Amino acid sequence: MRLTLALLAAGLVLLALHDVNAHPAGSPFISIPISRIGSRTDVLPLPPTIVHQQHANRAIRRFEHLTGSHTHTSDDVLLANLQRRAAALPAHIQKRFYHPGLDLLHRLSIAGKHAPDSPVSNAQARPATFKADGDVREGVTPGRKPTFPHTIALDIQSKDIGYIGKVQIGTPPRDFMLLMDSGSADLWVGAEGCQDDDLWDDFEGCGDHTFLGPESSSTFNDTKKPWKIEYGTGAVSGTLVTDNIAIAGMKLPNHKFGVAKNESREFTPDYIPFDGLAGFAKSDISRQGTITLVEALHQAGRIPRAIVSYHIPRLADGHNYGELTLGALNPARYRAETLVQVRNISPFGFWEARVESVRVGGKDMRWKNRTAIFDTGTTLLVAPKADVDAIHRHIPGAWYDPDPYGLGTWTVPCVPAPSSSKKPVFALTLGGRAFNVDARDIPFLPIDEADPQGNCTSGITAGDIGGAEQWLVGDVFLKNVYMSTDVGSDMISFAKLKPASGK
Numbered sequence: 001m002r003l004t005l006a007l008l009a010a011g012l013v014l015l016a017l018h019d020v021n022a023h024p025a026g027s028p029f030i031s032i033p034i035s036r037i038g039s040r041t042d043v044l045p046l047p048p049t050i051v052h053q054q055h056a057n058r059a060i061r062r063f064e065h066l067t068g069s070h071t072h073t074s075d076d077v078l079l080a081n082l083q084r085r086a087a088a089l090p091a092h093i094q095k096r097f098y099h100p101g102l103d104l105l106h107r108l109s110i111a112g113k114h115a116p117d118s119p120v121s122n123a124q125a126r127p128a129t130f131k132a133d134g135d136v137r138e139g140v141t142p143g144r145k146p147t148f149p150h151t152i153a154l155d156i157q158s159k160d161i162g163y164i165g166k167v168q169i170g171t172p173p174r175d176f177m178l179l180m181d182s183g184s185a186d187l188w189v190g191a192e193g194c195q196d197d198d199l200w201d202d203f204e205g206c207g208d209h210t211f212l213g214p215e216s217s218s219t220f221n222d223t224k225k226p227w228k229i230e231y232g233t234g235a236v237s238g239t240l241v242t243d244n245i246a247i248a249g250m251k252l253p254n255h256k257f258g259v260a261k262n263e264s265r266e267f268t269p270d271y272i273p274f275d276g277l278a279g280f281a282k283s284d285i286s287r288q289g290t291i292t293l294v295e296a297l298h299q300a301g302r303i304p305r306a307i308v309s310y311h312i313p314r315l316a317d318g319h320n321y322g323e324l325t326l327g328a329l330n331p332a333r334y335r336a337e338t339l340v341q342v343r344n345i346s347p348f349g350f351w352e353a354r355v356e357s358v359r360v361g362g363k364d365m366r367w368k369n370r371t372a373i374f375d376t377g378t379t380l381l382v383a384p385k386a387d388v389d390a391i392h393r394h395i396p397g398a399w400y401d402p403d404p405y406g407l408g409t410w411t412v413p414c415v416p417a418p419s420s421s422k423k424p425v426f427a428l429t430l431g432g433r434a435f436n437v438d439a440r441d442i443p444f445l446p447i448d449e450a451d452p453q454g455n456c457t458s459g460i461t462a463g464d465i466g467g468a469e470q471w472l473v474g475d476v477f478l479k480n481v482y483m484s485t486d487v488g489s490d491m492i493s494f495a496k497l498k499p500a501s502g503k
Contacts (some may be wrong), residue, residue, distance in 0.1 A: 168218030189276035234266030303327025340431030378474030
């Protein structure tokens with residue numbers, strides 16, 4: 001089944017109860033700049049509709065994990081989604097994606113035997129490939145060095161696919177680039193001698209990344225205690241270790257975390273621009289049984305509160321002031337008069353809040369019972385199909401493509417019309433305040449990357465993710481707000497962003 005899992009995510013990772021006030025910086029605090037992770041080239045390794053389906057599949061799996069759902073979407077169902085997308089590709093797009101080393105459509109056709117009812121098993125699908133030079137390395141848009149004390153920049157992966165921050169580990173300290181994830185609670189990096197565990201590939205090792213172990217760090221100590229984590233897509237396993245960690249100039253000696261001795265193919269390719277992952281959900285959900293980095297910093301007295309604040313950047317802005325702040329909110333990044341707090345209603349340790357209203361194109365959808373899990377590790381906004389259909393009926397230029405294999409897609413203009421860019425296309429009300437989504441964040445990727453001015457898959461997508469009122473809200477929305485989570489008060493804060501500046 002490892003082949004199936006690899007196909008589901010190839011090219012991805014492509015990573016309250018008290019009435020209290022949010023605390024801007026005052027006493028000791030840490031801020032970590034967050035950078036957007038971008039492709040090292042503009043070459044898409046897979047057709048855009050396949051990438052979109054991968055993100056949708058990944059969000060479905062993340063949602064099931066986040067909510068502790070007893071239902072589990074099978075690998076075969078998610079693979080069949082990809083197969084239908086592959087079979088529906090127009091011939092002129094199929095031609096563009098051929099690469100001898102990763103023949104995705106051919107793999108999908110072969111894998112069709114796992115899902116015999118899938119139309120792809122009998123389809124005459126042409127091989128999908130990369131560009132002739134085969135360069136599919138993920139690009140990174142570096143974040144500007146932050147001036148706020150104890151703040152790290154967030155780099156942007158590809159076109160707002162993920163956000164990466166720099167952490168120093170070991171003796172002597174070395175830089176590790178970690179995916180910053182509000183939807184998980186563990187920290188891990190690759191181990192020296194790490195192995196790719198996807199047996200379908202001849203690939204060995206874990207790629208061109210930075211690894212940790214006794215050869216590189218004199219303070220490294222392996223406890224030999226095993227751990228394993230499965231994400232929306234991809235899995236890692238290894239042992240718990242202790243070593244020195246420094247983030248934004250703050251040191252944590254002998255911090256306990258994981259090194260991955262085995263990683264699935266979602267994490268190992270050279271083009272993946274991060275060396276591991278740092279989770280900032282609550283420690284209650286740690287698969288390693290450890291406390292999160294932010295909670296450890298608070299316990300060690302390095303920061304006054306176990307707060308994580310995010311300014312998620314957007315590639316289209318042409319600059320990157322993204323950052324992550326530990327222990328405080330950076331007042332230079334948000335408009336103080338717009339700050340609201342909402343209670344975290346997740347019983348599992350994630351960050352979830354009630355959505356008081358949803359407006360699309362200025363129209364109140366009159367939905368009063370929706371909830372949203374806010375996850376920086378999810379690119380899209382995923383909601384039940386009925387909600388997604390209703391939303392798109394009020395987005396100018398939105399069009400539903402009912403492909404011949406039964407897996408329809410909502411598309412929107414890649415370039416919003418001038419009229420729609422001047423008024424809110426989509427807004428969520430949280431804590432009594434409406435937060436608008438920039439029209440540029442609704443399109444995800446062009447249907448045909450040779451026509452970037454045409455139609456794009458929508459960043460708001462349908463997924464069978466639970467009840468009829470629960471959403472998984474990723475970076476489509478989070479790029480438009482300043483978000484802060486507080487473990488101690490179990491509250492989430494939102495505010496509107498200030499205009500970008502280097503402060």
